[in-house]
Amino acid sequence: MSRRSRKQKLPKEPVTVEIEGFSHEGRGIARVDGKTVFVGGALPGETVEMQYVFSRGKFDEGRTLEVIKPSPDRVEPPCEMFSVCGGCSMQHLSPHAQIKHKEAILKEQLQHFAKTEPKEWLAPLQADLLGYRRKARLGVRYVLKKERTLIGFREKYSNFLTDIETCPVLIERVSGLLKPMSELIDGLQIRQFIPQIEVASGDNKSALIVRHLKPMPAADRESWMNFAQKHDTIVYLQPKGPDSLVRLWPTSDEEAQLSYEIPEYDVELKQQPLDFAQVNASINRVMVPYALELLDVQPEDRVLDLFCGLGNFTIPLATKAKYVVGVEGVQEMVERGQENARFNELTNVEFHQADLTTNLEEKEWVKNKDYNKVLIDPARSGALEVISNIVKFAPEKIVYVSCNPATLARDTGELIQHGYVLKKAGVMDMFPHTTHVESIALFEKK
Numbered sequence: 124m125s126r127r128s129r130k131q132k133l134p135k136e137p138v139t140v141e142i143e144g145f146s147h148e149g150r151g152i153a154r155v156d157g158k159t160v161f162v163g164g165a166l167p168g169e170t171v172e173m174q175y176v177f178s179r180g181k182f183d184e185g186r187t188l189e190v191i192k193p194s195p196d197r198v199e200p201p202c203e204m205f206s207v208c209g210g211c212s213m214q215h216l217s218p219h220a221q222i223k224h225k226e227a228i229l230k231e232q233l234q235h236f237a238k239t240e241p242k243e244w245l246a247p248l249q250a251d252l253l254g255y256r257r258k259a260r261l262g263v264r265y266v267l268k269k270e271r272t273l274i275g276f277r278e279k280y281s282n283f284l285t286d287i288e289t290c291p292v293l294i295e296r297v298s299g300l301l302k303p304m305s306e307l308i309d310g311l312q313i314r315q316f317i318p319q320i321e322v323a324s325g326d327n328k329s330a331l332i333v334r335h336l337k338p339m340p341a342a343d344r345e346s347w348m349n350f351a352q353k354h355d356t357i358v359y360l361q362p363k364g365p366d367s368l369v370r371l372w373p374t375s376d377e378e379a380q381l382s383y384e385i386p387e388y389d390v391e392l393k394q395q396p397l398d399f400a401q402v403n404a405s406i407n408r409v410m411v412p413y414a415l416e417l418l419d420v421q422p423e424d425r426v427l428d429l430f431c432g433l434g435n436f437t438i439p440l441a442t443k444a445k446y447v448v449g450v451e452g453v454q455e456m457v458e459r460g461q462e463n464a465r466f467n468e469l470t471n472v473e474f475h476q477a478d479l480t481t482n483l484e485e486k487e488w489v490k491n492k493d494y495n496k497v498l499i500d501p502a503r504s505g506a507l508e509v510i511s512n513i514v515k516f517a518p519e520k521i522v523y524v525s526c527n528p529a530t531l532a533r534d535t536g537e538l539i540q541h542g543y544v545l546k547k548a549g550v551m552d553m554f555p556h557t558t559h560v561e562s563i564a565l566f567e568k569k
């Protein structure tokens with residue numbers, strides 16, 4: 124059945140429902156005539172009037188039109204576009220209740236996949252709730268009817284871009300660029316052929332990566348260059364895939380360098396705009412020391428840092444441990460790690476490239492080293508394959524930083540099988556107002 128005919132079958136009239144639960148995606152769960160309905164904008168315990176949006180066979184989807192009986196956890200969303208913009212999903216829930224929800228998800232996943240819970244729950248790590256997001260992929264569309272360029276996130280329940288001029292979740296420096304960027308693109312010859320701008324920011328500056336589907340005419344390039352200078356911003360053009368990136372402004376490498384500091388260790392990390400970097404700078408500044416504290420890093424420790432990226436944990440670890448080895452799949456990131464070690468004058472650290480889902484037995488950094496502590500910070504797919512390699516060193520402590528509670532829970536089960544105990548675990552508010560759950564866990568050898 125097509126989406127159109129499914130839609131036609133949906134009741135057009137608003138329906139009043141009681142919200143019994145809350146989904147992982149931050150939607151209220153109701154039952155209507157025995158069928159589950161996920162209701163956007165509704166919270167558990169509320170009575171709301173909702174409008175059906177989609178029917179998906181086993182469940183329906185709706186959106187809240189009016190809250191009849193509000194939850195005590197309901198708050199005024201900090202962004203006035205929250206009900207329209209798809210960039211955030213939980214601004215209507217108090218920050219305290221948001222983090223409780225994330226803790227409940229971690230708890231449930233650990234129970235479901237590993238039949239366990241930590242010996243001690245860590246208090247949630249929280250930092251800035253707004254102005255935190257330093258990386259984003261922004262949609263761009265010149266809308267003929269409005270005679271204006273929209274830049275931002277898609278609307279909830281539609282493919283249109285939300286009409287915003289600022290975004291309180293982006294770091295202020297980037298939020299303040301949305302309106303001037305939109306005005307700039309309005310005046311470009313190829314304004315209809317720019318589908319996306321990616322933003323990456325360090326502590327010092329922000330870089331814009333402008334994707335364009337037609338060659339950028341000289342006059343348009345000139346406009347971007349003027350924009351870059353006026354707003355002290357780095358501008359890259361990207362005509363094709365990620366390899367086609369060309370920096371337009373500034374011309375000097377030094378001026379175009381993004382970097383961020385982790386003051387606790389007096390280190391500065393350099394990054395390139397397409398590098399993986401933790402999205403929330405304020406949480407990162409507390410998360411790194413928190414991870415090192417859990418690992419209880421001592422001067423005689425030999426530490427392995429897996430999925431190390433540009434050295435976000437590796438470099439701070441090297442300021443405290445005897446030696447550190449960082450391993451990462453992307454060669455450019457390995458080189459960035461090496462550059463960061465040199466820049467911070469650390470000689471007790473090595474970076475290696477490896478696909479951590481493969482057999483690592485023959486790797487020099489596996490055969491010739493004897494690690495007593497390990498830090499893992501994998502992508503969403505987790506670290507299952509690498510666990511059999513790690514356990515061979517019998518490290519006394521493993522700290523696992525995770526952006527997906529389901530794979531963390533699955534890998535917890537695996538570590539338990541190999542004689543580890545889940546000592547501590549908790550969530551970290553890396554992405555306030557979204558349903559993204561970031562967690563940290565400490566495992567110790569029995």
Ligand SMILES: C[S@@+](CC[C@H](N)C(=O)[O-])C[C@H]1O[C@@H](n2cnc3c(N)ncnc32)[C@H](O)[C@@H]1O
Nearest residue numbers: 399430431432435451452478479480500501502
């Ligand atoms: C969540 S990021 C963490 C990076 C770093 N620890 C940090 O804090 O910035 C995960 C990293 O794992 C790397 N990665 C993903 N899959 C991998 C694989 N199969 N083998 C090795 N590295 C991988 C990614 O390139 C990325 O740098």
